[in-house]
Structure formats: C-alpha cells, structure tokens
Amino acid sequence: MAAPKPKLSPSQELMARLMRIVRTCPEAASEVLELMFLVSQIEAATTIDREYRDAKRVISRLRNPLWEMGPPDREKLLAAAETIRRVCRLPEDQIPPVPIADAGERARVEARLADALAGEFDAAQIARVTGVVAAVLQD
DSSP: OOOOOOOOOOHHHHHHHHHHHHHHHHHHHHHHHHHHHHHHHHHHHOOOOOOOOOHHHHHHEEEESSSSSOOOHHHHHHHHHHHHHTTTTTOGGGSSSTOOTTTTTTHHHHHHHHHTTTTTSHHHHHHHHHHHHHHHHHH
16 A cells, blocks of 8 residues: 655645646746745745744643643643743733734735735735735634
8 A cells, every 4th residue: 555645735736736837838947937936935934933923823822722621731731831931032912812813914924025026026916925825824
C-alpha cells in the first residue's frame, strides 16, 4: 500500500498547479515564474510574527477553549497561557479577549502586502489579496 500524499499548504498547491500550466504551455514560463515569486513574497510578508500575533492567539485560545472541561484541566490551560504570556513579555492588555479579536491584523497585513506588491497590483487587487490572506490567518 502506498503512503498517503502529504497535505500541501495553499501556496504549495498553487505552485504545483502553476507548474502543470508550464508543462502544458511552456511559453507561459516567464509569467508563471513571476507569479511564483509573487506568491513567495506574500507568504514571507505574512509569516513573520514580530508582534507575537500567533502567541497572543494561542494564549487567547488556551483561555477560551472550544469545549468544556473540568477545573484541573482548565487550570493547566490557564497556567500554560500565563507561561507563554510571561515568556513573550506580553502585557495583559495586548491579549485579545477571543482568538480572532485582533482587529488591527487586517490593516497590518494590508500594509505589508502593499509594500511588497507596490507597482505590481493596484489598491483594489491588494485589498482582495488581503481579504484572502486574512481569512486564511483566521483559520
């Protein structure tokens, strides 16, 4: 029995599809390479977490679990959240009350994408890309 294929990230899946286009239509290779470069820029612009956004979400999720649990388990989650907060030196007021409550996230992503894509896309296109990226980050 063959091993199951590993699940590709959205950018890996996009790149695999683009490579199929190149095999079918070699004349499109330069445009496809530009698209792959653009995808890598978008991915790089959204994976750097200098503001501990991911840590803030993890802390918030530990404080607000998706299911009910007993007091001992709840205390362990709260202790883990507090440990992460202390290690990252995050003040309490920077932790969102719910994991997706970071309202400024979309603006930060849009600003980073606008810098990375300046001259490539217009404002409406950047806004559409930002919407897609923000939706993926909320999952």
